[in-house]
Amino acid sequence: GAVVSQHPSWVICKSGTSVKIECRSLDFQATTMFWYRQFPKQSLMLMATSNEGSKATYEQGVEKDKFLINHASLTLSTLTVTSAHPEDSSFYICSARDQYGRLATNEKLFFGSGTQLSVL
């Protein structure tokens, strides 16, 4: 399957600082990337969908200015948590696919390894 690399795997930061998380597709061109967030013992919540070269589409309730997404190349998308606060502490996961638009019938997502963010 497709390989998706996510970095860093964990980060601890002080409240008020910004943290950048990278998601790379290693063996394919990722035209679309999805960013998820998982709180302990809860489901994977889609935060936003980013298409290469265009603005990300955010899910309802996700602050665009808080979670900045950049998808400037076909192999890299970044999520920046700006002015992080303790409530932003969570597990962030990216997923990438190699096409735009509607999901294919039998398509499955390949996920990065996730980033555990802890804001002190």
Added chain:
Amino acid sequence: DQQVKQNSPSLSVQEGRISILNCDYTNSMFDYFLWYKKYPAEGPTFLISISSIKDKNEDGRFTVFLNKSAKHLSLHIVPSQPGDSAVYFCAVKGTYKYIFGTGTRLKVLA
């Protein structure tokens, strides 16, 4: 409102026995369903899927059953192994995104 529900947050099963994980969904228009397995501090990995034109799909020790009239799917693992201990998420395919259930933590006891 949760469109995909996994009502059992946890399940413990003895090694060698069958593990049955359940998932319910609300929208009868959903036509493709997947199960993902997730270890702590790792991203989910794809396990098995099923299309709405089928009611069963099998892959080794893993079998997924789909009951469209009940809007219910289940994952059977037999025989269960300690390495199967993880959180299992069911997911349904929407038009542009997947919707995940809340997960069931499976613990296989040696």
